[in-house]
Amino acid sequence: MTLPLSVSGQQFIAGRRVASGEATLPSLRAADGELTGYHFYPASREEAAAAAVAAEQAFPVYSQTSPDVRAHFLDTLANELDLLGEDFFTIAHQETALPLPRLQGERSRTSNQLRLFAGVLRRGDAFGVRIDTALPERKPLSRPDLRQYLTALGPVAVFGASNFPLAFSTAGGDTASALAAGCPVVVKAHPGHMATAELTAQAIVRAVAASGLPAGVFNMIFGTDIGAELVRHPAIQAVGFTGSLRGGKALWQLAQQRPQPIPVFAEMSAINPLIILPQAVAARAETLAHELVSSFTLGCGQFCTKPGLILALRGEGMSRFTQALKDAVGQVPAQVMLNAPTLAHYEEGVSAFEAHPNIQRLAGSDERVIGRAQARLYRAPASLLLAQDPLLQHEVFGPLAVLVEVADEGELQSILHAIPGQLTATVHAESDDGPLAQRLLPALSEKAGRVVFNGYPTGVEVCDAMVHGGPWPATTDSRGTSVGTQSIDRFLRPVCLQNVPAALLPPAVQDDNPLNLLRLINGQWTREAISPSVD
């Protein structure tokens, strides 16, 4: 049989394709688990190490490239992604069961994300320049000339996510922000969409070559357990991950156990509480129920920001709201999930809910459709949340949500205190709910990276202001975001140059400001050059 795509299944190491052993990893169709026809070579430990070393060897050159060079590279890569054609979407659809329009939208999101980082580099935000010029006459001690800027952390290991085969995978947000920061990347391809990953990697390799950059700027390996080797390798200086709490925590622990520990930016688990205040329930019970069910079953509930916990304040309209939720869930057809393990995990989650003595199923058919996930809605008492029942602490990935009726504001505040950190928290309020909403805002901001009003958390805008992060276990580092331009900060660290001669200064901190950066100079933000001292 001749396969339509040029997919070798080998590792990408410094522009070369490398493999040993047998191609034992099959690419599977999400819909039925059958072979797509493509097979991949699991990377050996030596190949994982070679990929890390390739990134390390590219680092001295790549980290010192000008922002213009990196911006041009990211634009070139974006254009390469935009050229991916029908073949690409066909295999991506086969591997993930995600609908074609969704995949096409995700491709645009991914290439636009790269262009956004190109814009950040041209805008110059990412340099964080702060200069305090010398004060030779200061008493009792003179002040030296001090120039701070942000520099690339080092080679970054990126773990592709199952649920966004483009936007959070090979050329996704972690890769884009690391490359923008000046860090070479080693991607560990997700086993759920390896052919998609390979075609994307081929596009990156073309962009690296067209930009005249060292080939080791981008590397990718295949495998199931090989990620640990990457995280342990001394050349790797940071890790980006989007996936499960278990997976993220394991990588994070490995990184701490290294002789030189490194940061792991893992986006892991959130139940994304959605709070409905009394007037909103009363005024919009049916609309809310309809929209909410659409949100938590969208894409089969396979979003990090799926609202999995509905906290509705008791009052007029609650029974209409509950009935409308049940009706809406009843209308949701069974859906194919990303892959068989994901469906199995979802079914485990459902079984745990079914078996819990204090949790009641409100909606969701008993009928089992082989290979598909049925949406489920459960009801739990507030006391279970307050008792930090383990089943309600972490996300069930899939079209499942839990409704909790909350007695009053006091109970709501106690619940917000009891639940763990979140990516998002949402409030639905009418104008009469305003004072209560205002009192809730600080607690919500303390618990989540993003607070949404009268909307739904699914749909994460890629822009300057986005925060896709939050306190543990939503992420390993609440001070970062994995979506939006601020995500570049994860892969940068400050360096201060003291009394370095003008001829040796990098452009970002030179007196005449050749990059036209906004800089903090002697306590003032300015794009002005530094005038020569007159003493």
Place this chain on the structure above:
Amino acid sequence: MTLPLSVSGQQFIAGRRVASGEATLPSLRAADGELTGYHFYPASREEAAAAAVAAEQAFPVYSQTSPDVRAHFLDTLANELDLLGEDFFTIAHQETALPLPRLQGERSRTSNQLRLFAGVLRRGDAFGVRIDTALPERKPLSRPDLRQYLTALGPVAVFGASNFPLAFSTAGGDTASALAAGCPVVVKAHPGHMATAELTAQAIVRAVAASGLPAGVFNMIFGTDIGAELVRHPAIQAVGFTGSLRGGKALWQLAQQRPQPIPVFAEMSAINPLIILPQAVAARAETLAHELVSSFTLGCGQFCTKPGLILALRGEGMSRFTQALKDAVGQVPAQVMLNAPTLAHYEEGVSAFEAHPNIQRLAGSDERVIGRAQARLYRAPASLLLAQDPLLQHEVFGPLAVLVEVADEGELQSILHAIPGQLTATVHAESDDGPLAQRLLPALSEKAGRVVFNGYPTGVEVCDAMVHGGPWPATTDSRGTSVGTQSIDRFLRPVCLQNVPAALLPPAVQDDNPLNLLRLINGQWTREAISPSVD
């Protein structure tokens, strides 16, 4: 005997003084180990927990205070510190053996550091505001209104350092930056200067009260092993520490083992390599030797930035340089260290150097002066550094340095690759050394938080541009600094508000920009207000 100072030795918990058990912790004179007369109560586990809870209870109010309120509080605290009189300096000198002029300078540094953070709050840098306004007509999807700002992380545990009883202790840099960020603080007083800590804490308590803030904004406990209780307490959300690698790593590991891990910003161990290029050796052998010995024996070598490793490139002048180093070390008198354990650690370090078969003592008297540290200079072959000999990996706290003669640039680059992360790296160069210096700069920036030219790393300016940080083991997080205004970032995290009604927005992200902040609005940095949308 009546003691001159009002020192109760009890814990500071939410403005109250609390103690149980016996005051078994004596304050000791550094010079002779005798009692100063003051005794302190080791905090019980319950008291440590109460201090953490007090900070947690103050958090909702304190974290929401306006920057003006916090700036005024920091200024008030700075003024309180400036009022500390002769009694304070007398006891600080007794407890640490640091000379009075040094302590007076450190007090100015500490109060000016608080004023600098007040300035940062008034300047508004610390809000990091990024706004992307709604695009309701955008196709295919509308864009919501998104407003990002930085918010306080939560209560911070601060561990006082031995070597800076003011600037890195009770009211030091970690406390100042946490308070500026809006985080209440629990200080664990260093056992080496408890009376100094108590008088400083009393000043803070007066400033908290005068500013009308919740008393739990500041708390302090005494004890030796009680710090672990603080780090484990669920109310604590971050840790600041300056001290040994062993101590910092232990706290960092505890923090990772919590059900909800938290960041630990520990500044730990650096040998601060100082590189002397061939022309500099030839041109300035004697001057360099004299200045360098002054730097590594300054304050008995008890600085985090002490240059402990001298890498001199072989060439003309090397023998003059070595002889001048030996002569200068011979002139350094034995000095009293901060306390008896510090002296004991130093003597252990010296013994290890003496016992090493491949390390040779170049200078430093055999004469033992009881209770005092003798400066020592050793010579080690480059091969030991390249082999990552453990003795040359981490700092010996005290007046000791190691000279390594380096054959050529290749060997120097290999050494820079082999040594661990550093707070500082220094280069001495003459103009003919320029091209070599330029080639070294990227490697030095990769290894250290601050790169110094033709100077000495001791002396850390407190300003916007300073970086007192660096890759592991210099610190636990190379992306932070513990000196300078950028240090506030350690205690802040971003939050994004999506479609939050104008009436509920915090001032930093309101349309009319009442705090006059420089904000990133739709991709442009501006202090302009956001004009009402016209659609």
